[in-house]
Amino acid sequence: MKMNLQLDQIAPLSCNKCRRLATYLNETKEKQPTWFNAPVPSFGSINSEILIIGLAPGLRGANRTGRPFTGDFAGGILYQTLWVHGFANELYNANGNDKLVLNNIRITNAVRCVPPKNKPIGSEINNCRSFLSLEIDSMSRLKVILCLGRIAHDTLIRHFKLPSKSHRFSHCKEHIIKPNLSLLNSYHCSRYNINTGRLTNEMFNNVFIKLKQIIKN
Ligand code: SF4
Numbered sequence: 001m002k003m004n005l006q007l008d009q010i011a012p013l014s015c016n017k018c019r020r021l022a023t024y025l026n027e028t029k030e031k032q033p034t035w036f037n038a039p040v041p042s043f044g045s046i047n048s049e050i051l052i053i054g055l056a057p058g059l060r061g062a063n064r065t066g067r068p069f070t071g072d073f074a075g076g077i078l079y080q081t082l083w084v085h086g087f088a089n090e091l092y093n094a095n096g097n098d099k100l101v102l103n104n105i106r107i108t109n110a111v112r113c114v115p116p117k118n119k120p121i122g123s124e125i126n127n128c129r130s131f132l133s134l135e136i137d138s139m140s141r142l143k144v145i146l147c148l149g150r151i152a153h154d155t156l157i158r159h160f161k162l163p164s165k166s167h168r169f170s171h172c173k174e175h176i177i178k179p180n181l182s183l184l185n186s187y188h189c190s191r192y193n194i195n196t197g198r199l200t201n202e203m204f205n206n207v208f209i210k211l212k213q214i215i216k217n
Contacts, residue, residue, distance in 0.1 A: 036066030044106030149188035
């Protein structure tokens, strides 16, 4: 696919720190040679004030298109919501061939390679945290980190070495990490969470309303 200029490769495309994921990527590559099939780069400017962290690339979503959240159900919800709240210039195209530009937001995943059944294991989350840490340390204007789901929240808590008891995941909760840097929680906008009603469009919208309030303060 045509690569968007806002994509930044922090993890090398050849990274194979996670043996299980490297094997799965190789198997997928054999079946689907035209797909991206590599660690998915982050999307959006490194100078953004907001970082969104998802779980991992979806098999037929980001692993296919090479852009976070692009091409699957969760991406449809996320990019629509970003557009509604003024964080994106136009509705995106699910095949990634669009002129989508994010406004003050960068998007990445806790784990950059697609995991089988969308479930990364602990060692894979730990391995990939080194790239997440590099990402966070490179964002000098960062003010808010929005974690979509508990795994993104937990890996971030470990990055900042914060006590987990006093920083529990809770939907729409803000954790102040230090002056001018907050962590905001949201349930992941996955098909499962939407279909079961754990996350509604209204709940997801309220997260972005809160995010905008935090940025203004
Ligand atoms: S998940 Fe992260 S650490 Fe593991 S192989 Fe992929 S890029 Fe490397």
